Amino acid sequence: MTIHSLRTPAVLIDKARAIRNLDRMQAAADARGVRLRPHSKTHKSPVVARWQIDRGAVGICCAKLGEAEVFADASIADIRLPYPINPSNADRVIALLGRTRLSFIVDHPVVAKQWSDAMTRAGKKVDVLVKVDVGFHRCGIDPFARDSVEMVRAIAALPGLNFRGLLSHAGHTYHAHSEAELHGMADNEAARLRDLVGRCRDAGVPVEEVSAGATPPARFSLQQDGFTEFRPGNYVYFDRTQVALGAAALDDCALTVLATVVSKPAKDRVIFDSGSKTLTNDGARGFTPAPGYGIVLRGSGGQLTSGGQSLSGGHSLSGNGVPVPDDNLLIERLSEEHATVRALNGTTDLEPGDQVRIIPNHSCVVSNLVDQAWLLEGDRIEPLEIAARGQIT
Numbered sequence: 001m002t003i004h005s006l007r008t009p010a011v012l013i014d015k016a017r018a019i020r021n022l023d024r025m026q027a028a029a030d031a032r033g034v035r036l037r038p039h040s041k042t043h044k045s046p047v048v049a050r051w052q053i054d055r056g057a058v059g060i061c062c063a064k065l066g067e068a069e070v071f072a073d074a075s076i077a078d079i080r081l082p083y084p085i086n087p088s089n090a091d092r093v094i095a096l097l098g099r100t101r102l103s104f105i106v107d108h109p110v111v112a113k114q115w116s117d118a119m120t121r122a123g124k125k126v127d128v129l130v131k132v133d134v135g136f137h138r139c140g141i142d143p144f145a146r147d148s149v150e151m152v153r154a155i156a157a158l159p160g161l162n163f164r165g166l167l168s169h170a171g172h173t174y175h176a177h178s179e180a181e182l183h184g185m186a187d188n189e190a191a192r193l194r195d196l197v198g199r200c201r202d203a204g205v206p207v208e209e210v211s212a213g214a215t216p217p218a219r220f221s222l223q224q225d226g227f228t229e230f231r232p233g234n235y236v237y238f239d240r241t242q243v244a245l246g247a248a249a250l251d252d253c254a255l256t257v258l259a260t261v262v263s264k265p266a267k268d269r270v271i272f273d274s275g276s277k278t279l280t281n282d283g284a285r286g287f288t289p290a291p292g293y294g295i296v297l298r299g300s301g302g303q304l305t306s307g308g309q310s311l312s313g314g315h316s317l318s319g320n321g322v323p324v325p326d327d328n329l330l331i332e333r334l335s336e337e338h339a340t341v342r343a344l345n346g347t348t349d350l351e352p353g354d355q356v357r358i359i360p361n362h363s364c365v366v367s368n369l370v371d372q373a374w375l376l377e378g379d380r381i382e383p384l385e386i387a388a389r390g391q392i393t
């Protein structure tokens, strides 16, 4: 099959770009002797997880047990959930323990005790890491709290848990306003973890693993000392937000949404068939505000198709070449099935039937919306099942 036979909207994964992204991150982790354990949230695909493991990743991360179940079915042998899963799911964890090496985070003494009790009742032990809040203020223990070492020690002593170490996620880096601020956040994350690890070890609590991971600060985080593991997710595809945070170039973005112009109500307004059901309502983040719902890519020679005839090049219908954003086009509004696109200079040559590709603001959420994406190599496409998408428990 070729891209020309696709119905739109369709999610395209440029295979060469995705593989290049994986190779680069793996090389950066290898150079520092840090184990790479990618978060699968961005691709939700056992096929892509296998690409990562074949390149040296030690396993993957998921957020939800339903995702872990899909990856375990696909024989992924080491799965970590850096998510505070609810002990009401103990039966599912116990079932998974026989099928994959499973670990997850705890950050609350009561929840940790519930997990330990459930495991003890089942005659099992489960690997856990204590989540540390390094500035995102989502979950995690406060490393500055007076009782932080005591908390770690108490969790490590629970009989049903096998304490592996500490884990953080610098999600606040998505809100950095500058390269320098982002760099500082990465420095702080590492410093806070090193400090807590030191205090735990001084108190006789063995910390074997120190796991960090996020794509925006990766270029700085992988220069830090003290991490044993890094867990980036978005880096496989990147997106408009990562470009705006300096984590990727436009040419690194591997996931695009192929869309068709379905109406042109005015010379300065066209409608694409990719609404919030495909692009999602997520806004872009980055050092400077970026309005709208993605970057519209056109062929270097003009529109991509016209009346069914494909036109030339760029990061256009084929997977190769350099992306050519059409800065005149602002995707200013999404309804579920419509993207309302305004031509900023008052006119656009796009006509109904023409196709564009859109780099979304946030690629992870796009993956979660489709059962199937398309792997693109040149003009050829093959289906890529997003097997772990839609798993909410």
Ligand SMILES: Cc1ncc(COP(=O)(O)O)c(C=O)c1O
Residues within 6 Å of the ligand: 039, 041, 042, 082, 083, 168, 169, 213, 214, 215, 216, 231, 232, 233, 234, 235
């Ligand atoms: C706990 C945790 N670890 C790692 C990641 C990967 O972050 P990123 O997608 O920025 O690479 C995420 C992303 O949400 C996360 O929540």
